[in-house]
Amino acid sequence: MAVRLCGGLHAVDARLKLALVVAAVLFNVVLLDYRLSLALLVAGWAGMAVSRAPLRQIAWFVLAPAWASLPVVFGLAAGLGQTPLIEIGPLTLYHEGLAQGGQAGLRALADTAWAGLLFLTTPFTEILAALRWFRVPAVVTDTLGFMYRYVFLLWEEFSAMRVSARARGGLSGWRKEWHTTGTITAQVFLRAYDRARRIQQAVQARGGV
Known part of the structure; x- marks a missing residue:
């Protein structure tokens, strides 16, 4: 940052x-x-x-x-x-x-x-x-590392979807903009949840938590 x-x-x-x-x-x-x-x-x-x-x-x-x-x-x-x-x-x-x-x-x-x-x-x-160095548990630091990495990926997805929606006229007018932004946000959260499940499965397959 x-x-x-x-x-x-x-x-x-x-x-x-x-x-x-x-x-x-x-x-x-x-x-x-x-x-x-x-x-x-x-x-x-x-x-x-x-x-x-x-x-x-x-x-x-x-x-x-x-x-x-x-x-x-x-x-x-x-x-x-x-x-x-x-x-x-x-x-x-x-x-x-x-x-x-x-x-x-x-x-x-x-x-x-x-x-x-x-x-x-x-x-x-x-x-x-x-x-x-302060002996914070590895599960905490690893989770923070994953969060920091993927928050930027999610933001890039959100920005790309907004650009696509703007090109299709989905952001014309404040009401349509609010509705479209809410829909995009929901989709991003669903993708984040799906990605988190896949990461968890991959970690478990490698003998992790």
Whole structure:
């Protein structure tokens, strides 16, 4: 995922970076202090900003968890608390729920920022090597290796099917685009499941798990 560059965060040993990320996530989850979460978030974003990674990849690690956290924040704000903060039609947002939702969202953003910093500055092969050095079971590292390899194959299949659908006019109009994209996604998942079964059978035939 990341482009290997000399110097800076890219030159730091993968084992050290992995240990720092795990420690940051554990402290963030255990201490439950929004100030720590905010500091970790700023540090993670700053690290990604100076990592010289492609802007599109950095944006993915920033925007994707932000969008994913919004339902959690608003769900807690609307369903938890006793002090009304704001009313939006029939929906009431409560101060206590918004505070808890904001802290949960902040922790999620901080954790994904540090995970993004690790992935953007470390080749995945080095991450797997670091996991093996820390005595992570081989079944876990091998599974992660398979996942990393095949996620790109699935993405290529998805992209090729979208190009084919666009050429046939299947993406004209937002409704048709949503329907076509959903159909393609379902087909890709079915192919992934079928491929996973074949891989499992091949591994078992060779005496694996």
